[in-house]
Amino acid sequence: MSSPSELDAHLAQVLERIGEVGRALRWKQAVEEGLSPLQIRILGFLADHAGEGVGVARLAEELLVSKPTISDSVKLLADRKFVVRKPDKNDARSHALHLTSLGKRHVTAGTPMDAAVAELLPEHKEVLLLGLMAVLESLFRKESVQMQRMCFTCKHYEGDRKGKHHCLLLEKTMQVAELRTDCAEHEVA
Numbered sequence: 001m002s003s004p005s006e007l008d009a010h011l012a013q014v015l016e017r018i019g020e021v022g023r024a025l026r027w028k029q030a031v032e033e034g035l036s037p038l039q040i041r042i043l044g045f046l047a048d049h050a051g052e053g054v055g056v057a058r059l060a061e062e063l064l065v066s067k068p069t070i071s072d073s074v075k076l077l078a079d080r081k082f083v084v085r086k087p088d089k090n091d092a093r094s095h096a097l098h099l100t101s102l103g104k105r106h107v108t109a110g111t112p113m114d115a116a117v118a119e120l121l122p123e124h125k126e127v128l129l130l131g132l133m134a135v136l137e138s139l140f141r142k143e144s145v146q147m148q149r150m151c152f153t154c155k156h157y158e159g160d161r162k163g164k165h166h167c168l169l170l171e172k173t174m175q176v177a178e179l180r181t182d183c184a185e186h187e188v189a
């Protein structure tokens, strides 16, 4: 039987490997579709934040890429009719980006990673999600990584991070599958 430290090292190695595989899959998908990995991330972000008036500045901040680089990628996505720019309803001087029906079709097509996760047993999915959220929380608290707008770092979260989860703001008891990792209402604890 492996010692706890061996198990820790093995887990950390597998997480690194999954990150590498995820990046490689994104590259492969991008090459096959004639898009860059950054453009695929932009489409995914716009899909997850529809209705929030996401513009170039927000994308640059969230995806940790410079504004000129985001602008270039967005222009190509607009040229290929994956996104359109519309005046931001909250700020007439700015433009928000929206997925077109072509962009939406692209996002809902799914990835090999989605398919692999879908095959897990339901009980494994919940344990994995809780474990990964705990890893992300720890990295955020100890390593000054970018703010993770997840329940575990939110002042509205009340629970034990295992089987009890409640959102004080939404006044809702949450199942594991309902826990959020990118919540618009998040406020840092």
Ligand code: SF4
Binding pocket: 149, 150, 151, 152, 154, 155, 156, 157, 158, 166, 167, 168, 169, 170, 180, 183, 184, 185, 186, 187
């Ligand atoms: S506000 Fe969002 S992140 Fe915070 S506890 Fe509620 S659901 Fe979770």
